[in-house]
Amino acid sequence: MNSSGSGEWLECFLADVDIRRLEDVSVRISPGRKLTVLDLLKAWHGHVLRFEAEVGLPDSGRTVWGVWDFIAALAIRSCLSRGIKKVDPDSLEMLKRALGDVDSKFMKFTENDEFEIALRLDGGGRSDDEWWWGRIPRVGPIRREADQIKSAFPD
Known part of the structure; x- marks a missing residue:
């Protein structure tokens, strides 16, 4: 999805002040690498739209x-979930509306x-939340x- 489309989608849920606040909250995604909650939300949105669009395509x-792309997207969603806990309460409701849409x-x-399958490939250890x-x-x-x-996994 292009950044313009992502911006239009965000504007349906988030005011400029909310977007700025989400740009200020970062989440560690790997040693030495962080992404903002806003970037994670955009990435989750973009991944979901692409998966949805590709449902009817041939392999x-x-x-x-x-x-593996699907698992990467689930990991993005998990990082986003961690980031939500750091979001300013004044922007939390708007963020939850946008996230609820995705x-x-x-x-x-x-x-x-x-x-x-995803849990097994990821190695498990995810919370029930x-x-x-x-x-x-x-x-x-x-x-x-x-x-x-x-079919390759033992029962």
Whole structure:
């Protein structure tokens, strides 16, 4: 998604003052690397839109994202969840509305992952609050790849 589209989407939920506050809150994503809550929100939004758009694509496309891209997006959502705890209370409600919009889109094309493929590939250890780790696309390239991986796991 282009930054213009992301900006238009953000403006539906966040005022300029909220955006500035979210730019001031950073989250460690790896040793020596931080991203702002705003960047994480934009990344989660962009990933969800792309996954949703690719549901009907064939697996053969070289640019189609797979299960590891899906896991990376879930990790982004987990970082965002940690960052929410640091957000100024005056901007928290607006952030939660924007995040709720993305999470709702995510829920629509995913279903409960009874086999916990994403969790298994990630190595587990996620909190129960991180509900997104228990989801998997219902159909599409990511689901087909996940089903192939699932067949390699012992029951």
